[in-house]
Amino acid sequence: MVTLRVGQLRAMTSRHLTVPGNLEEIETICNLVFEAAREAGLDERSNYAIQLAVAEACENIIKHGYGGEGRGAIDVQTQADREGLTVWLSDTAAPFDPTRHPVNKPSPRDDPPAGGLGLLILRRSVDKLRYSRRRGKNTLRLWKHRKADST
Amino acid sequence: MEITTKEYKRLAVMTVTGRIDSATSAEFETAIQTVIEGGKRNIVLDMADVDFLSSSGLRVLVTTRKDLNKSGGRITLAQLSERVQETLAIAGLDVLFESFPDRESAIASY
Numbered sequence: 430m431v432t433l434r435v436g437q438l439r440a441m442t443s444r445h446l447t448v449p450g451n452l453e454e455i456e457t458i459c460n461l462v463f464e465a466a467r468e469a470g471l472d473e474r475s476n477y478a479i480q481l482a483v484a485e486a487c488e489n490i491i492k493h494g495y496g497g498e499g500r501g502a503i504d505v506q507t508q509a510d511r512e513g514l515t516v517w518l519s520d521t522a523a524p525f526d527p528t529r530h531p532v533n534k535p536s537p538r539d540d541p542p543a544g545g546l547g548l549l550i551l552r553r554s555v556d557k558l559r560y561s562r563r564r565g566k567n568t569l570r571l572w573k574h575r576k577a578d579s580t
Numbered sequence: 581m582e583i584t585t586k587e588y589k590r591l592a593v594m595t596v597t598g599r600i601d602s603a604t605s606a607e608f609e610t611a612i613q614t615v616i617e618g619g620k621r622n623i624v625l626d627m628a629d630v631d632f633l634s635s636s637g638l639r640v641l642v643t644t645r646k647d648l649n650k651s652g653g654r655i656t657l658a659q660l661s662e663r664v665q666e667t668l669a670i671a672g673l674d675v676l677f678e679s680f681p682d683r684e685s686a687i688a689s690y
Contacts (some may be wrong), residue, residue, distance in 0.1 A: 452601075452602045452603040453603045455601060455602060455603060456599060456601070456603065459632070473662075474662075474666060477662075477663055477666055478666070478670070480632070481632075481634060481666075481667060481670070484601060484602070484632075484634050485634060485635055488601075488602040488634070488635075488636065491602075492602070546635035546638050546639060546642075546671055547634075547635040547636075549635075549671060549672075550634070550635050550667070550670050550671055553670050553671075554670055
């Protein structure tokens with residue numbers, strides 16, 4: 430006899446969006462991630478954290494990858510499953526691996542540098558981060574796991 | 581993002597609502613600079629209704645703090661929303677800024 434527990438099988442839901450690489454579009458992307466994170470059952474804090482990570486990554490793509498606004502698109506895909514949320518961000522900008530770029534850790538006791546905060550926040554806001562480049566396209570994959578007691 | 585500023589004799593209270601991110605940080609910085617250029621060296625930033633703060637906004641806060649400290653002034657944060665607290669904590673900057681649970685105590689600190 431098989432016993433099925435309610436909530437044990439979580440349907441995988443996915444979303445997909447392509448936007449122009451403009452800074453004002455980051456809010457649109459964040460709204461998509463917010464909905465996807467809710468579907469994945471992330472708590473409020475985790476939901477905000479993955480939005481923050483995605484916003485930082487997109488700002489990097491636009492400002493540093495493409496070298497400015499209106500120069501390329503950002504493709505966003507999300508997948509919610511029983512473990513949490515996965516987000517893929519793809520672009521056709523110059524190669525840039527945010528997982529390997531050196532980051533200065535800010536020191537509250539001294540005067541912290543104003544730069545480098547974006548990458549720091551990106552890395553600290555997600556559970557896992559992976560970069561790949563194939564056929565002229567960068568893809569950054571971000572994972573945010575559900576907490577054990579999230580519903 | 582919306583910013584309203586109320587100027588007093590010794591300080592200015594700036595109330596920010598909405599997102600402080602890469603799309604709005606330039607406007608945020610301009611608003612602060614306008615207050616400073618108007619002669620105010622002490623700023624209370626009411627962030628109760630800031631629902632998103634990214635590194636772009638943090639950069640403005642860090643730079644403003646540095647500049648005001650150099651000229652004998654200071655910036656304090658009041659009524660930090662959960663989102664603002666979260667960004668500050670993730671960036672490791674939660675102990676850098678003076679923050680108060682309400683506007684009144686922030687104003688009284690001057």
